[in-house]
Amino acid sequence: MALHLSDQLPALLLPREDGPINPFLSFQVLFQCKRYSGSVSVAQVRDFRGAMMGRADKGIILTTGTFTKDAKGEAVRDGVPPIELVNGEKLLDMHEELGLGLKPVTSYEVDVDFFEEFMA
Numbered sequence: 001m002a003l004h005l006s007d008q009l010p011a012l013l014l015p016r017e018d019g020p021i022n023p024f025l026s027f028q029v030l031f032q033c034k035r036y037s038g039s040v041s042v043a044q045v046r047d048f049r050g051a052m053m054g055r056a057d058k059g060i061i062l063t064t065g066t067f068t069k070d071a072k073g074e075a076v077r078d079g080v081p082p083i084e085l086v087n088g089e090k091l092l093d094m095h096e097e098l099g100l101g102l103k104p105v106t107s108y109e110v111d112v113d114f115f116e117e118f119m120a
Contacts (some may be wrong), residue, residue: 027057029069036065045083052081059083063090 003031030052034040040063058081061067066087067075075083086094095102 028055029058030056031060031062034061034063034065036063039066039068040071040085041068042070042074045071045085049074049080049083052083057081060086061085064088064091076104 005015024113030048032048034044040061040109045061045067061083063086067085072085075085078094
């Protein structure tokens with residue numbers, strides 16, 4: 001099954017059984033997910049790029065952590081296939097924006113000033 005960008009959820013890759021939305025926009029994408037509390041290094045981005053060579057037009061690395069400055073630079077280096085980096089904060093923002101796997105919660109903060117006259 002090929003992965004194609006959905007016209008309804010442009011930030012996510014979704015499997016499509018009915019073929020690509022537009023054959024001119026179809027391309028091969030590889031992705032890697034890393035469950036980290038720390039940072040993904042430049043070496044890990046390079047290793048992923050090596051695995052992509054000849055197999056994909058673009059790569060995506062998702063992490064629950066962050067990326068080092070050098071890793072970010074490597075991802076957009078000229079002359080090689082691009083790698084999109086999605087850190088934990090961006091991943092959460094995407095889930096919030098699309099309502100994926102999240103339930104809205106209403107929260108309240110106590111207004112201490114309101115109760116001050118009753119505390120005397």
